[in-house]
Amino acid sequence: MAVLTDPQIKQEITKLAGWKHDKTIYRTFEFPDFKGAIRFVNRVAEAAEEANHHPDIDIRYNKVTMSLISHDSGGITQRDVRMAGKINQIAAD
Numbered sequence: 712m713a714v715l716t717d718p719q720i721k722q723e724i725t726k727l728a729g730w731k732h733d734k735t736i737y738r739t740f741e742f743p744d745f746k747g748a749i750r751f752v753n754r755v756a757e758a759a760e761e762a763n764h765h766p767d768i769d770i771r772y773n774k775v776t777m778s779l780i781s782h783d784s785g786g787i788t789q790r791d792v793r794m795a796g797k798i799n800q801i802a803a804d
Contacts, residue, residue, distance in 0.1 A: 714786035723792045730795050735767070736787055737778040738795070740802050748775050754801045764794050 715723065724730045729738045742748045752768055752775055759765045767778040777798050779791035 712781060712784050712788040712790055714781070714784050714788055715792075720787050724795075727792070727795050728799060730799075732787065735778040735780040736791055736795055737776060738798070739774055739776045742773045742775070745772050748773050751775060751802065754804075755798055758797050758801060759794070762790075762794060762797070764790050766794065766798065 720732050720736065724732055724736060727736070727738075729740075730736050731738065740748075740751060742751060748770055752770060755766065755768070755777065764779075764781075767780075769776040769778070777795075779794055780786065781788040781790050784790075
């Protein structure tokens, strides 16, 4: 899959509430407690398995940071953008 250019990434993340980018696209989610954070991570894990596209996940008590990059393509691709959108949907449920 084609790697997105910086302008393309900036355009795409304007459609993704809360997401930022540097070498990856990433967002931190906050939950009332650790259990809520883990429930979210488990739901994302299910979606990631279905999509065969897995975010890097950092859990800090009630804060979860999701980071996406298509390692096999060498950068950020539409797969990352789609997965970020799915993660936002899960967080909103």
